[in-house]
Amino acid sequence: MKNQMKLEFDSISENEAFARVTVAAFLTQANPTLEEVADVKTAVSEAVTNAIIHGYGEEVHTITMLARLKGQTLEVEVIDRGVGIPDVAKAMEPMYTTRPELERSGMGFLFMEAFMDEIQVFSKPGKGTRVWMKKRLGKREK
Amino acid sequence: MYKRNGTTLMIQVPEELDHHAAEEIRTEADFLLKTQEIRRLVFDFSHTVFCDSSGIGMLMGRYKIMHALGGQVQAVHVSENVGRILRMSGVTKLILVEED
Numbered sequence: 001m002k003n004q005m006k007l008e009f010d011s012i013s014e015n016e017a018f019a020r021v022t023v024a025a026f027l028t029q030a031n032p033t034l035e036e037v038a039d040v041k042t043a044v045s046e047a048v049t050n051a052i053i054h055g056y057g058e059e060v061h062t063i064t065m066l067a068r069l070k071g072q073t074l075e076v077e078v079i080d081r082g083v084g085i086p087d088v089a090k091a092m093e094p095m096y097t098t099r100p101e102l103e104r105s106g107m108g109f110l111f112m113e114a115f116m117d118e119i120q121v122f123s124k125p126g127k128g129t130r131v132w133m134k135k136r137l138g139k140r141e142k
Numbered sequence: 143m144y145k146r147n148g149t150t151l152m153i154q155v156p157e158e159l160d161h162h163a164a165e166e167i168r169t170e171a172d173f174l175l176k177t178q179e180i181r182r183l184v185f186d187f188s189h190t191v192f193c194d195s196s197g198i199g200m201l202m203g204r205y206k207i208m209h210a211l212g213g214q215v216q217a218v219h220v221s222e223n224v225g226r227i228l229r230m231s232g233v234t235k236l237i238l239v240e241e242d
Contacts, residue, residue, distance in 0.1 A: 013162035020192075038192075038223050045194045049161045103168065105199035107231055114230065 003029060004068040011052045011063050011080065019048045019065055019078075026067050027074050032137040039115035040074065040135060046108040047078035047131045053099060055082030055129055072138045081128035088121045144170060149181040149213075155190045159197035159224075168200050172207070181213040188219035188242075198231040205236045214238070 005026055009015045020041040027040060044065070051063045064079040085091045091098075092113075095106040112119050116133040123129040145152040151174055156163050174180065183204055187193075205215045215237040220228065225241045228234050 013160075013165065016160045016162055017158055035223075041192065042194050042227070045160055045192075045196075049194070049196055053161070103164075103199040103203040105195045105202060105231065107195040107198055111195050111227075111230075 001029065002070055004066070007065045007067075008062050009065075010060050011056045011058075012060060013049075013052060015063070016045055016048050016052070019063075020044045023065070023067055023076060027069065027137060030069055030072050030074065030137040036135070036137050040076070043112045043115045043119075043133055043135075044076060044078065046112050047076075047133070050108050050131070051078055051080035051082065051129065053102065053104070054085075055080035057083065072136055074135050074137055076133050077130060079128065079130045084125040084127050084129055085121070085123040086125050088123055092121065144174060146174070146178060146180070149179055150184060151175070151178070151180045151182070152184045152186055154186050154188075157189050158192040159190055159200070160192065160194050161196035164196045164200035168203065171204060175204075175207055175211070180208075181211065183208050183213065183215045185215070185217045186219055187217055187221065187224055190224055191221060193224045193227045195231070198227070198233055201228075201233050201237060205233075216240070 007022060009018060023044050024037050024041050048063060066077040068075040090096060092109040094110045097104040097106040112133060116135045118134040120132045143154045153167060153171060208215050217237055217239045220239055220241045228239055
């Protein structure tokens with residue numbers, strides 16, 4: 001089975017729920033476990049929240065989400081055209097945050113890494129950020 | 143959603159505790175903590191099925207405030223899925239978590 005979808009939405013906090021519910025609906029075709037659905041929803045929520053708070057600094061612009069299913073493998077990308085990340089390795093360190101005043105826990109990337117099998121972050125200052133994540137689903141059947 | 147009993151403030155956490163919901167709770171809870179004498183803050187997770195790092199940040203922030211006030215924070219009726227996130231974040235070392 002092969003399938004893909006692309007979604008564009010405004011970078012407002014109401015769309016965090018919209019994005020994760022949409023990706024959860026999309027991946028039901030791969031017959032995931034409940035825990036896998038929860039994992040993907042958390043990872044997507046983290047990536048979209050990062051785009052809203054950090055990428056666009058809470059200004060309203062467009063976030064793009066792509067999801068691809070190839071057999072039992074899900075790939076998700078969350079893309080913003082915001083400020084970008086000068087030092088991706090630093091940004092991915094646990095507990096690191098540039099916005100402590102907003103009570104960011106610094107655990108967003110940690111959760112994305114914990115709940116997905118693979119994650120890659122592509123970013124350029126002034127150009128934006130693309131978070132690519134991959135997870136194999138339906139592990140109970142293999 | 144917010145109930146006070148003496149110096150205890152009980153907050154009913156919504157179904158999904160993400161950045162959007164965390165901001166709402168933060169604003170309302172901090173107003174109540176500033177204007178009333180609260181020593182115990184209890185988050186009731188009985189309706190909550192989702193929590194991400196924004197929820198963790200909100201809990202840690204309220205812990206800091208209550209700790210400074212000499213009070214305590216509790217999370218009750220926590221589901222297995224939400225409990226997994228709370229344990230992973232280490233917030234369970236700061237606040238008392240009761241899983242269902």
